Amino acid sequence: MANHTNHNSHAESHGSLKSYVIGFILSIVLTIIPLVLVMNPLFSKAGTIIAIMIMAVLQFVIQLFFFMHIREGEKPRWNVQTLVLGLVIVLTIVAGSIWIMAFNV
Amino acid sequence: MQQVANNHEHGHAHDHEHGHEDHEQLKVLGFWIFLVTDCILFGSLFATYAVLMHSYAGGPTGKELFELPGVIASTFILLTSSFTSGLAILAMNKGKVKELIGWLVVTALLGLSFIGLEISEFTHLVHEGATMSTSAFWSAFFTLVGTHGVHVSVGLFWMVAIMMQLRRRGLTPVTRRKVTTLSLYWHFLDVVWIFLFTVVYLMGVM
Structure with missing residues (x-):
């Protein structure tokens, strides 16, 4: 290089x-x-x-x-920010699904 | 910040090169964003699995059919391959193309044995009467584990393609970026597998 x-x-x-x-x-x-x-x-x-x-x-x-x-990562940590957003979505989907379906008995 | 300092040091002759580097960095970030969306895909499949975990419809359960030794072996194989893809990055940083390709070969072979184990596990399950249409549980299981397996398989083809490019072109900013994204992808697949191993297999046999 x-x-x-x-x-x-x-x-x-x-x-x-x-x-x-x-x-x-x-x-x-x-x-x-x-x-x-x-x-x-x-x-x-x-x-x-x-x-x-x-x-x-x-x-x-x-x-x-x-x-x-x-x-x-450099400068503003875009990678961390997208990861956090992704994790929030994943947690919402997983916890939300389990919670809602728990009432399905 | 550092970019600015660099420009200053080297004058304007390297401006173009820096622009190129920036572009490659941007592509790594773009790939990272793809990985995050892939996370959401797996999150949805995990949610599906968690909801359908006990819907056996009178068919076999995971506890009856899962064979932990094979799964433990795959876990350590994938973990080791994640490590060796990291060693490939280290070799790349030292500028050693041969060493880099060598570690990629090791990583690919480990990935291949992981896929081999998964295929033999799936055939075993089908022989025992657990197919995708047996019950909601098995549908969710095959979709979740199969999607991960497909990701690993795609990664293997990608890895072979990059090894060929490295042979032909050597280390350029472009091939460097490709190896970087590949290793990110590979680490990501290992992370997904950790949760698969924990949620599907460990909780499955409890």
Whole structure:
């Protein structure tokens, strides 16, 4: 690449080996914990569901930060803003559907 | 801000190049917006699944037919492929085309074995009498998991195409951008799978 300054900013904006390895290890841990919880239940069924959903969300956040580098977008963080909008829509659809259909008994 | 500082340092000779770079960055943002809409697609399918989760219509249940070992294997395969696509990005940042293509090959092979496992799971389910028309539960299941599988398959074709482009053109701003969007797509598919694994399989066998 002809442009040195730009090249540098590219390199740092896509993380280091360290951050990928940390993200990978954390993801593995957050996959194994729910597995163990489901195979030998420590909590009640509702408790287990809440626990494994929390693990899934945590793993999503970890991938977002360590793999997808959500923090390192430039200027106004359009990517974060669209993501937040998307998540609001997804949560509305999922929670709304479950809520409405809960009255369908 | 940084863009302004850069322009200042390099004078106006690079203006055109910067414009090009900006354009590629904009395309990455555009792709990101696509991923967010894809999120909404999966959100709707998850909502459908959550609503129809217990509508077995007298047919087999998930608990009876899901085989966790295969699913656990696919989970770790996809997670590892997400990691290797990150390593591909690191190789790209170092300007090493061969290493980059190498990691993409590893990622594609992992993706292929994921699809292989999924196909064998689906054939197993159909043999056990759980097809798309068996019950609302199985319709929702095959639609949700199948849509993810189709995404992974499309990603595989895309990956092969990009490897060919990298061979032919090497690292240019355009191929860089393509590898960046591809790896975003691949991480996204892994994120969707985490929720599939949790909601469909882990909750399914509970």
